Amino acid sequence: MMYAIVDAEIRTVTKGVIPLGTIVFNEKGIISVGKDCRVPVSARVIEGKGKVVTPGLIEAHSHAGLSEDGFPADVDYNEMTNPVTPHMRAIDAFKPSDLAMAEAVRDGVTTMYMTPGSANVFGGIGAIVKTYATTYRDYIVCEEAGMKIATGENPKRVYGGKDKEPATRMGIAGILRTTFTGAANYLEKKAHAKKKKEPFAIDLKMEAVAKVLRREIPARCHAHRAVDMLTFMRIAEEFGIEYVFEHATEAEEILPELKEKNVPLIVGPTLWGRTKLELHHKSFTTVKSAVEAGLLVAITSDHGVLPMRFLAVYAALAVRAGLSEEEALKCVTINPARILGLERTLGSLEKGKEADVILWNGDPLDARSKPEAVFVRGVRVEGEAKRVMP
Template identity: 45%
Template sequence: MLIRNGKIYTMSDKGIIDGGDIRVEDGKIVDIGKDLEMRDGEKVIELNSEFVYPGFIDSHCHMGLYEWGIGFEGADGNEMTDPITPQMRSIDAINPFDKCFEYARAGGVTTVVSGPGSANVCGGVFGAFKTYGECIDKMVVKNPIGMKIAFGENPKRVYNSKSKMPMTRMGTAALLRSFIVESINYLNKKRRAESENKVFDINLKYEAMIPVLNREIPLKAHCHRADDILTAIRIAKEFDLDLTLDHCTEGHLISKYIKESGYPAIVGPTMTMASKIELNNKTFNTPSVLINEGIKVAITTDHPVIEEQYLALCAGLAMKDTGLSEIDALRAITINPAEIVNIHDRVGSIEIGKDADIVIFNKSALVSDSKCLYTIIDGNIVYSV
């Protein structure tokens, strides 16, 4: 495939290429430039300076775990029977035939990081998946990419209704600390048994935490309120673990402390009403404040809270009256989420050698009346008008 004469937002050090061309072979980007020569038999998408972007990425959602138009039967995001369920794997519950994948592609979203909800203190692992396919195993970009943990109102509300710990923020933090310590003890015993060539009984709860303890994947912390954000940071630092701050609703109030922590923020969903107390300080200013502080920021829909196809619109709204630049808004739905979840070797920018995940809009994708003309995943056109 050859894409010709587009306004290419590479989201790399090449910047924006006006009148640029992209060549795709075997699902990968193999050349970027101007006036690339057409080859015999090559499919050509001829443009007239339409906007070309790397496929958009949502680094925190529940795609396929809460299905379109279905109630309990399609709600598979929270195993609300135990506050500690790290052995849950999102890949086991995602339905790739859910209509939301089709709608996501129509909005230019090519990769979603999808996983459990926030009912539990530790909810299970997220994975990164392409938005096109019939078999979720074949749609994997990376799995797992993070271990979901949750602070604040949600675990309190769920387990208060069961008269079970945690009923307080103290209880949430205490349970999480205890579980991390138990996981460390398990890993030490496993290593000792292996070194002595002894039989060792596998426990899937603790096995799921080994990549976290080895800093292969981060804790993925649901945290809205400022004090919950700081508790997530405190615990991660205490055990020397990697962390992403998901939602980070009051991050603008404590931006200097987040900056000091070195952890990235995944901000949103913001295009909603304040449906609970911990959202009272929600504002579209948060990404701008954090970015100006030098923090790496991604923007999320938290699908199905906001439908996935409106990811680019959420980034556009974060520009409105906030001083956030167009490039920073685009980075928050392309290369930043890719880097935050460590899949930037494959997606997030238009560069030679990366997956040919490319979206083409008739005008800036950040404005409400723009239209996605083509969505290309792994070099295949999976949506067109």
């Protein structure tokens, strides 16, 4: 099916705002977007006067699909049996039946990064999925998109409470260095065995960590406090790895250091309460300060902490804290797309990109607004949100 939304305000994100614009698209992607686009006779026309069109929103850090809303006894994002579980894969526990995904897509969130939790120092490999599809296979965008690493209070609490390492920040740093060094040694031994044509036993944990060392996937480092970010930055420098900070609550304290390394930040969940020490300095001004410092910033709900469906509301609260509306929209569209390596296909309304298109009944950064029509890969999302398997 081909669609044409006409006479709408089109916020392309990367190429400005088009008043009274037209966007034409189908399941193959965006065909045209502009002021005077030709509307094919075969297109289903949707009147957009007085309404706003944006790209689908992108949640850069979510546990939806691993922890189903309403099923607290069936949570699968934290394997709290060992602080080093890099071989765990989020995709192996993915449940697209999660009601949270069905609700989120109807509120404009069309893509998400699904990550293991922060109980372990090495938590496993995250995946990128759509929030709507008609088959299980079509949900999956990328099965291996980042390695979950956690610093700070969570690993200390989980394992220190069991009289196991790590019980301190020194213990976390020690595990990071030991594991990265072990993976580097493993790769050397593997290369030597291959050269000598000798048998070699595959270690799935080391193979997973090796993906980070080879920069095939970034480290996705859970860090709230400045001390934890600085420690991980030193370790990342030692091993030459690519990384992103998740949460980054105290980023304002170390903006020069973050800017020197151009570290991407995924900030949030800021609307949440101060439930632990490392959240003491949380503020929506963190997003504004980091953007003004020239960093690549995304806003996150950290779903199951906050509902992913209200991602646009969290962006609006960043505007309330001083961020421009243009930058706020980028923080939930093109910026997370860039962090996830999806900027060629998602995050903005441009010819040739995937047709994740949202038609809003008002300003998307007004909490009163909601989508009137949602399209994922050019397919219109119909009906009420409910828990179903594809």
